[in-house]
Amino acid sequence: MHLTASGWRHSEPDSALRASTSVSTPPDVGELFDDHARDLYRYLARRVGPSAAEDLLGRTFLTAVEQIERFDPARGHPRAWLFGIAARLIQRHHRDEARQLAAYARLPLTAATDLDTVTIAARADAAAQRGRLIEALRAMADDDREVLLLYAWADLSYAEIAQALDVPVGTVRSRLHRARRQVRAHLSLVDLPPERPSHELLG
Amino acid sequence: MNSSGDLHDGFDDDRDRFDGDHDLVAVRSLGAALTVDPAVLARVRARIVAADDASPRPAAPGSAAIPLNGRARRAGSRPPAARFRRRVFLGAAATVLAIGLTLPAVLPHGAATAEATEVLKASARAAQDNPDPVVRPDQYLKITSVNLWASGAPDTGMWQDKEIITVYKPGDPSRDWVMTRSGRAHLKPLNAQGTKVMQRNPPTPPEYHRAKNGDFYGPRMADWQQPTDAWMAGLPRDPDALYQRLEDRARGHGNGLADSMFTYGVDLLRTGQVPYDLRAALFEVMSRIDGVSVTATSTDLEGRIGTALAITGPWDERKELILDQDTGQVLGERTTSGATYAQWLKPGTVMMLTSVTTEVVDSAPSE
Numbered sequence: 070m071h072l073t074a075s076g077w078r079h080s081e082p083d084s085a086l087r088a089s090t091s092v093s094t095p096p097d098v099g100e101l102f103d104d105h106a107r108d109l110y111r112y113l114a115r116r117v118g119p120s121a122a123e124d125l126l127g128r129t130f131l132t133a134v135e136q137i138e139r140f141d142p143a144r145g146h147p148r149a150w151l152f153g154i155a156a157r158l159i160q161r162h163h164r165d166e167a168r169q170l171a172a173y174a175r176l177p178l179t180a181a182t183d184l185d186t187v188t189i190a191a192r193a194d195a196a197a198q199r200g201r202l203i204e205a206l207r208a209m210a211d212d213d214r215e216v217l218l219l220y221a222w223a224d225l226s227y228a229e230i231a232q233a234l235d236v237p238v239g240t241v242r243s244r245l246h247r248a249r250r251q252v253r254a255h256l257s258l259v260d261l262p263p264e265r266p267s268h269e270l271l272g
Numbered sequence: 273m274n275s276s277g278d279l280h281d282g283f284d285d286d287r288d289r290f291d292g293d294h295d296l297v298a299v300r301s302l303g304a305a306l307t308v309d310p311a312v313l314a315r316v317r318a319r320i321v322a323a324d325d326a327s328p329r330p331a332a333p334g335s336a337a338i339p340l341n342g343r344a345r346r347a348g349s350r351p352p353a354a355r356f357r358r359r360v361f362l363g364a365a366a367t368v369l370a371i372g373l374t375l376p377a378v379l380p381h382g383a384a385t386a387e388a389t390e391v392l393k394a395s396a397r398a399a400q401d402n403p404d405p406v407v408r409p410d411q412y413l414k415i416t417s418v419n420l421w422a423s424g425a426p427d428t429g430m431w432q433d434k435e436i437i438t439v440y441k442p443g444d445p446s447r448d449w450v451m452t453r454s455g456r457a458h459l460k461p462l463n464a465q466g467t468k469v470m471q472r473n474p475p476t477p478p479e480y481h482r483a484k485n486g487d488f489y490g491p492r493m494a495d496w497q498q499p500t501d502a503w504m505a506g507l508p509r510d511p512d513a514l515y516q517r518l519e520d521r522a523r524g525h526g527n528g529l530a531d532s533m534f535t536y537g538v539d540l541l542r543t544g545q546v547p548y549d550l551r552a553a554l555f556e557v558m559s560r561i562d563g564v565s566v567t568a569t570s571t572d573l574e575g576r577i578g579t580a581l582a583i584t585g586p587w588d589e590r591k592e593l594i595l596d597q598d599t600g601q602v603l604g605e606r607t608t609s610g611a612t613y614a615q616w617l618k619p620g621t622v623m624m625l626t627s628v629t630t631e632v633v634d635s636a637p638s639e
Contacts, residue, residue, distance in 0.1 A: 098324055102317050107308055110316075115303035123312050130320045161428050163472065173302055202298050210473045212423065221299040237497050237539065242489035247476060252295040 098134055105151050106130070112223045113155055117165035118172065125162065129155045146232065152223055153233030156215050163211075170203050198256060205255035209248055216241055217248035384564040391566055391579050391597050392559035399552035399600025405632050407443035412450075414633045415439045415544035417604075420625045422462060423473065429465030431458060433475075440636035441486065441545065445501070449486040450636040453479040463616055480639045496521055496536040499543055509549050511556040518557055527586040530562040534583040537561075538593050541602045544628045551600060558593075567592060576627070578603040584610070589623065604628055 109129060113122035132154045159166065206214055212234075219225045219233060227245075231238045384392070407413045416438045424430035433456040440450040455478040461467040481488040485500070494503035496518075508514045518533050526532035537558050540546060546554065558564060558581070567582040567590060580592040588610020594603040604627035611619045 098320060099317070102320060106313050106316065110313060111306060111308050114306055114308075119306075119309075119312070123316060126312075127316045127319050130316070131323060134320075134324065157425060160425055163428075169303075198298065199302070202302060206299075206302075208474065210423075210476060211469075212473075213476075217299065221296050222303070238493060239489070239498055246489045247479070249295050252299060256295060256298060 098130060101133060101147060101151070102130055105148055108148075108223065109151055109155055112152070112218075113159070115222055116159050116169065116218065117162045118169040121162055121165040125155065125158045128158055132158070146229065149225060149229040149232040152219060152225060152229070153235065156219065156233060159215075160211060167207070170207055174200055174203050201255045202252060205252045208255075209251050213244045213248040213251070216244040217252070220245055384559050384561055385566065387566045388564045388581055389559040391581060391595065392555045392564075394597040395595045395600045396552040396555035396559075397600070398596075398598055399548045399555060402548060402600055404548050407441075407632050409442075409444035409447075410634070411443045412440040412633050412636050413443070413545070414631050414636075415441065416629050417542075417544070418627045420459070420622075421456070422623060423456075424462075424466065424469050429467070429469030430462040431466045431470035431473075432460050432462055433457065434459050435476075439486070439544075440633070442636075445485070448482045448484060448636075449488070451479070451481040451483075451486075451488050452637060453481075455479065480637075482639070497539045499540055499545065501545075504545070504547060504550055507550055509553045511553050511560075514553045515557045515560060530564075531583055531585055531591075533561050534558065534564060534591065534593075538591070538605060541593065542605065542626075542628060544602070544630050546602075548600065551602075555595075555600070576603050580606065588619070602628055 106126060110122055110126045113125045113129075116122070117125065129151060133151060136150070136154070206217075209217075215234065216230055219230045220227075225233065227238050227241045230241045234241070405413075416436065419435050419437065421433050421435070422430050423433055434454075435456045436454040438452045442449060453476075456476040458470055458475050461470050486492060492498040492500055494500045507517060518536060519529065522529055522532035522536050526535060537554055541551070541554065561583070563583050564581055565583075567580045576596070578594040578596045580594050582590045582592040585591050585607075590608045590610065592606040592608070594606060595601070596603055605624065606622055606626075607624040609617050609619055609621045609623050
């Protein structure tokens with residue numbers, strides 16, 4: 070157990086990330102791009118929407134170039150490192166992220182959900198659940214949301230997230246636990262009052 | 273839980289903590305239909321490569337064949353992406369809190385200074401002379417850490433949090449451990465944008481956990497960062513052998529061997545659960561780490577006075593371990609900013625301050 074939950078760099082990446090440490094030549098930016106851009110872009114687009122994502126993808130790689138310059142490139146796995154850069158850039162795009170979350174609420178339910186929801190009532194319930202999920206994501210702390218989405222959307226392991234965000238694995242686990250608890254709390258809210266027109270709320 | 277099982281470290285399974293993963297399924301469904309337009313990737317790639325090509329290179333023979341790398345670039349002028357550099361590194365550090373202490377001049381790297389070696393050796397002797405208190409099977413070792421942390425990033429706004437974490441470790445290992453967390457309470461914003469970002473990030477709620485073996489968030493890793501009793505029992509008490517173990521773990525991680533060894537050592541000590549004989553050996557080991565120095569007599573968060581041993585991190589920050597060399601106890605930690613951390617932050621500003629205390633108690637709180 071780790072008693073810290075700080076964002077400060079207390080510790081180092083996990084041994085699972087040792088693979089590239091013996092490499093003495095920094096990776097070529099073109100290679101890095103070809104290996105990781107697709108996953109990064111997908112993650113960025115889910116977070117901040119496609120147009121901001123395009124901008125952030127470019128900035129992620131420009132920043133990566135700079136990190137290669139200043140630091141020993143053999144610090145860990147490039148994938149986690151690139152997601153870490155992207156995550157920090159996303160922090161500055163809170164408005165884009167809020168817009169993207171709002172956009173999810175307006176999208177038609179996905180095909181997968183349609184298959185699961187055979188009745189209109191069930192479909193309405195699925196939409197309500199999605200709304201509650203979005204609300205949970207909106208309400209949680211930035212640090213917790215970042216860990217949750219790197220795990221659930223980017224498929225990073227605990228160790229990779231620890232490297233990306235420069236926090237101990239224990240911190241990743243406690244943040245993920247907290248984030249999941251919040252999502253679960255929102256999703257189990259079955260007794261929400263039905264939505265009413267806004268003038269009623271004002272009255 | 274996570275589909276890419278091979279990437280996982282074997283400790284990702286939270287099923288014992290949560291009933292099913294309905295929540296993760298729901299989260300994964302959001303935006304899952306998004307497709308990647310290859311034209312976007314091609315556009316960005318062209319931009320990156322163009323930026324890379326536009327940046328001056330040293331006119332050394334064969335330089336055209338050198339891939340984009342640090343050594344080639346360092347000799348050239350400032351590349352186009354340089355403006356991103358500072359803030360991203362600052363974001364990486366991600367923690368600041370301001371208690372405005374100024375540090376003495378940074379000592380050059382080398383072996384641990386003579387003064388640091390002396391302090392660590394004295395602490396090692398004191399630890400050896402002060403065996404751990406006996407915790408009866410019906411009692412608990414209560415470990416309290418008080419933590420001042422900062423959140424956010426320098427250019428998006430930073431604020432200061434406080435959290436108290438208390439762990440009750442049972443004397444009878446078959447009984448439940450208990451952990452309470454106060455939740456991170458907002459203290460104050462640290463810069464102009466901090467207020468807004470702080471409001472957007474709610475304080476975290478209190479937590480209560482009860483688990484066998486201290487596995488509050490799933491099984492612990494049994495490592496320097498998440499030590500178990502069995503793992504610590506297996507570590508050598510011989511300083512030479514322990515040094516080797518620490519070096520093996522630290523090599524290839526972090527920002528240089530010395531910094532990485534210091535960090536892992538502190539990770540372990542911070543838990544408050546290190547037996548006195550292991551602590552003594554670890555102090556001895558840390559006295560051999562290059563660049564460790566005594567910065568000052570230091571006051572921890574509880575007002576206790578100790579001696580701070582420090583190493584300089586990659587952003588010129590000073591990572592300090594605060595010791596009581598008379599008892600061989602770890603009092604806490606402190607991290608202070610260096611010159612390259614953030615423009616608005618005075619070098620020497622305290623960015624993290626924690627205290628660790630242990631005592632034997634008769635009971636643990638129930639939920």
